[in-house]
Amino acid sequence: MYSKIITIEQHILAGEKRHPEATGVFSNLLYDIALAAKIIAREIHRAGLGKWLGEAGTINVQGEKQMKLDIFANETLIRMNSFTGRVGVMATEEMELPVPQTPIMRDEGKYVLIFDPLDGSSNIDINVTVGTIFAIYHRRSAPGSPGTLDDCLQPGRDLVAAGYVIYGSSVMMVYTTGDGVHGFTLDPSLGEFLLSHPNIQIPQKPLYYSTNFAYEDIWSEGVRRYTDYLRGREPEEPSASLSTRYVGALVADFHRNLLRGGVFYYPMLYRDPQHPKPKMRLLCEAAPVAFIAQQAGGYASDGHGDILDIVPTELHQRVPLFIGNRDLVEKAETYIRRYG
Ligand code: AHG
Ligand code: MN
Ligand code: MN
Numbered sequence: 001m002y003s004k005i006i007t008i009e010q011h012i013l014a015g016e017k018r019h020p021e022a023t024g025v026f027s028n029l030l031y032d033i034a035l036a037a038k039i040i041a042r043e044i045h046r047a048g049l050g051k052w053l054g055e056a057g058t059i060n061v062q063g064e065k066q067m068k069l070d071i072f073a074n075e076t077l078i079r080m081n082s083f084t085g086r087v088g089v090m091a092t093e094e095m096e097l098p099v100p101q102t103p104i105m106r107d108e109g110k111y112v113l114i115f116d117p118l119d120g121s122s123n124i125d126i127n128v129t130v131g132t133i134f135a136i137y138h139r140r141s142a143p144g145s146p147g148t149l150d151d152c153l154q155p156g157r158d159l160v161a162a163g164y165v166i167y168g169s170s171v172m173m174v175y176t177t178g179d180g181v182h183g184f185t186l187d188p189s190l191g192e193f194l195l196s197h198p199n200i201q202i203p204q205k206p207l208y209y210s211t212n213f214a215y216e217d218i219w220s221e222g223v224r225r226y227t228d229y230l231r232g233r234e235p236e237e238p239s240a241s242l243s244t245r246y247v248g249a250l251v252a253d254f255h256r257n258l259l260r261g262g263v264f265y266y267p268m269l270y271r272d273p274q275h276p277k278p279k280m281r282l283l284c285e286a287a288p289v290a291f292i293a294q295q296a297g298g299y300a301s302d303g304h305g306d307i308l309d310i311v312p313t314e315l316h317q318r319v320p321l322f323i324g325n326r327d328l329v330e331k332a333e334t335y336i337r338r339y340g
Contacts (some may be wrong), residue, residue, distance in 0.1 A: 008030075028084070030177075045167075053124075067124050070121050074094040086110070092115050098315070114136075116284040119132065129247055130167050131252065132251075133251060159287065170185050180200075200259070206262040206325045209243075213244075267303060283312055286321045290306070299325075300323040
């Protein structure tokens with residue numbers, strides 16, 4: 001039997017054909033992101049040779065140190081999408097405000113593009129997996145003037161497309177337009193993403209749970225009891241025995257659990273019991289992966305309800321995140337409801 005070779009471009013165009021009203025703008029936007037990913041991948045692959053190692057010496061809006069590759073990836077995505085006329089406004093983890101319109105960025109762009117240019121940046125200098133996460137919405141404001149902050153503050157429920165690129169032992173781009181989740185592996189000799197993982201569904205039987213146990217002492221009682229459950233230590237509720245895996249890059253931890261089954265969680269941290277703080281960013285991290293999880297038969301919650309229902313009020317809003325197999329995520333909600 002021969003299996004068909006399908007490039008990401010062919011796959012995107014096949015998706016477009018299912019929408020007779022499509023103009024091709026959206027297809028080209030997805031393809032622009034794939035091209036930006038190849039440029040970022042090229043530099044990541046030679047990061048160890050020196051040019052890209054280390055901190056940039058700057059601090060981003062999150063108060064985090066920026067790595068040189070954070071800045072390169074951010075600039076690559078901005079340069080790729082500023083001049084096409086497809087995007088009316090962009091927002092990124094690395095910048096406080098929506099990306100200022102360049103003179104060449106045309107106002108008619110009808111899409112909103114939000115991204116985490118480099119996820120897991122603490123992994124860069126040690127040759128461990130990092131990623132890029134993106135989210136695409138329809139623009140709400142009328143084209144003809146620059147897109148607005150309000151265009152960016154949309155709930156995950158309104159996502160038109162979401163995806164990520166994982167720069168691992170191979171490079172993959174995984175995306176959904178609400179019609180299943182599809183994964184493409186970059187063939188470096190061709191410079192093409194080829195369909196390798198069509199219609200990804202989270203396996204029914206999960207294998208892994210993934211969290212940073214260093215914070216155990218500053219989790220809520222509910223999250224501690226939930227973790228006991230995952231470890232098979234809740235006497236009244238024996239669980240299937242799972243193994244633990246944690247890379248420290250959402251893209252990597254989510255991707256593994258998407259393919260193997262499991263749950264990733266980054267709960268509220270009670271460093272200051274009066275002012276607990278979550279870490280994951282709603283717009284550029286949690287919402288896009290939540291859409292992918294939903295399309296793969298999984299679920300993402302903030303511990304109380306569906307991530308996709310949260311209406312953002314701020315660009316850099318943070319949320320607790322529990323994501324993976326639906327039953328495991330719902331179990332977290334149950335423990336949090338019961339024990340806080
Ligand atoms: P980023 O590199 O984009 O700032 O994101 C890092 C995030 C996320 O990818 C990961 O899951 C989490 O931070 C890891 O945090 P800890 O080091 O606290 O476990
Ligand atoms: Mn990130
Ligand atoms: Mn990042």
